[in-house]
Amino acid sequence: MSKSLKPYGEYKEAKQTWLNQIPLHWKEAKAKRLFLETSFKNYPEEELLSATQSHGVIPRSLVKNRVVMPSGNLESFKLVKEGNFVISLRSFQGGLEYSKYRGIVSPAYTILEERTNQNREYFKYLFKSHDFIGELQRNVTGIRQGKNIDVSDFKEIVLPIPSLKEQEKIVKYLDWKVTKIKKFIKAKKKLISVLKEQKQAVINEAVTKGLNPYIKRKPSGIEWLGDIPEHWEIKPLRQLLRPVSIKNRPDLPLLSVVREKGVILRSSMSKEENHNYIPDDLSGYKVVKEGQFAMNKMKAWQGSYGVSTYHGIVSPAYYIFDLNFENKDYFHYAIRSKVYVNFFYQASDGIRVGQWDLSLAKMKEIPFFVPPEDEQKEILEYIPKEFKRIENAVERLQKEIELIEEYRVRLISDVVTGRVDVRNIEIGNVQNEEQENVIGEDILELEEVLEGEECEV
Numbered sequence: 001m002s003k004s005l006k007p008y009g010e011y012k013e014a015k016q017t018w019l020n021q022i023p024l025h026w027k028e029a030k031a032k033r034l035f036l037e038t039s040f041k042n043y044p045e046e047e048l049l050s051a052t053q054s055h056g057v058i059p060r061s062l063v064k065n066r067v068v069m070p071s072g073n074l075e076s077f078k079l080v081k082e083g084n085f086v087i088s089l090r091s092f093q094g095g096l097e098y099s100k101y102r103g104i105v106s107p108a109y110t111i112l113e114e115r116t117n118q119n120r121e122y123f124k125y126l127f128k129s130h131d132f133i134g135e136l137q138r139n140v141t142g143i144r145q146g147k148n149i150d151v152s153d154f155k156e157i158v159l160p161i162p163s164l165k166e167q168e169k170i171v172k173y174l175d176w177k178v179t180k181i182k183k184f185i186k187a188k189k190k191l192i193s194v195l196k197e198q199k200q201a202v203i204n205e206a207v208t209k210g211l212n213p214y215i216k217r218k219p220s221g222i223e224w225l226g227d228i229p230e231h232w233e234i235k236p237l238r239q240l241l242r243p244v245s246i247k248n249r250p251d252l253p254l255l256s257v258v259r260e261k262g263v264i265l266r267s268s269m270s271k272e273e274n275h276n277y278i279p280d281d282l283s284g285y286k287v288v289k290e291g292q293f294a295m296n297k298m299k300a301w302q303g304s305y306g307v308s309t310y311h312g313i314v315s316p317a318y319y320i321f322d323l324n325f326e327n328k329d330y331f332h333y334a335i336r337s338k339v340y341v342n343f344f345y346q347a348s349d350g351i352r353v354g355q356w357d358l359s360l361a362k363m364k365e366i367p368f369f370v371p372p373e374d375e376q377k378e379i380l381e382y383i384p385k386e387f388k389r390i391e392n393a394v395e396r397l398q399k400e401i402e403l404i405e406e407y408r409v410r411l412i413s414d415v416v417t418g419r420v421d422v423r424n425i426e427i428g429n430v431q432n433e434e435q436e437n438v439i440g441e442d443i444l445e446l447e448e449v450l451e452g453e454e455c456e457v
Helices: 120-126 130-138 151-155 164-209 328-335 338-346 360-364 373-416 435-443 446-450
Strands: 011-013 021-023 027-030 035-038 049-052 056-059 078-080 085-087 103-105 110-114 158-161 217-219 227-229 233-236 241-244 255-258 262-265 286-288 293-295 305-307 312-314 319-323 367-370
Touching: 035 151, 049 103, 056 103, 078 110, 110 151, 120 158, 120 164, 120 373, 130 373, 164 227, 164 328, 164 338, 164 373, 255 293, 255 312, 262 305, 286 319, 305 328, 328 367, 328 373
Parallel strands: none
Antiparallel strands: 011 021, 027 158, 035 110, 049 056, 078 103, 085 110, 217 227, 233 367, 241 319, 255 262, 286 312, 293 305, 293 319
């Protein structure tokens, strides 16, 4: 509860079981007195809508993971008007859904239309409040656990009813606070994205510039890369990689090469997990030994390659190389940085994005920047420490988001059920809230977050 918010002066015992008390001047009524169930059909030309817990009732075209819809028989679908509420199959998990759109939904849903002159936005907040959802969940316990809420259960729920003027004030207050909270969360998420991008920047900088910013430098020969430390060597990959192709070892573990981690173990039993067909005969698959460099040549431009820490077999379409480089951990870190991914991108050709074929001849000429061995070790020690620092900062920001989300949930429930009085709270102009300012302030926190300082929620 916000420090600036106070409870009402007087309360009375609530008739409903899901609230102990409500403000003395508030009224109460069963949902069936306020909302009418409707079932208008035969509107196949109307837009298809979907009921979602996160965005309410929205056009089905906006839903990413859509279930397959029947081709025809839309005459049985129910009409939803703007301002209607929908009881979905899982409303007990996330409340009733409010629609800002006109269209049709599955006949399995229940459509509710207001009977009396009430503020729909107030009930939109009420039906998504923690307390109300708890009451819905109570109604699906026992033998109906896991099934959808029955509309007859909803109709018997006693609802708190402030005056229309107070409903409007509650809506304005919550719109204002929820907007500020959303901006806060968006700003924090943007800051998290910046921090995550810095993890790659840490590697890029370390493997091309070193750790000493004051050391003498020389041109790298690559215009977009700039200068590198003067004492570093530049070796083409043909001096470090020697192609090998050993097959006929189907007894070895099946491996894959992916963008996120390089060489990983792959389950031969889960074709759905691997997305690619795995033949019964693996004798044609190539052997990869620990310490060798493996590459998915069709996706090298995405970074699908790395030094293997496993002994197994991979697709015969992959490239396998013996690696002539002492510190294989350093080579793995460096070659998987975006700096080198860009080189592989330039060395790949193709007419379809996602299936570009790497030219082995071009790849062999990619330059690799080689620091002295002691610097390689220093860089390998530096990168995990920087990663940990960034990860700790991201974790703190994610905790802030969790806390503000918890505050939002509690605030909505407290306001719509009358635990706190917002009638005399001065409300800012939501339209004039500058999101850029909020984000700008949070970006300024970047250095503080990285230094481990606490940021205010």
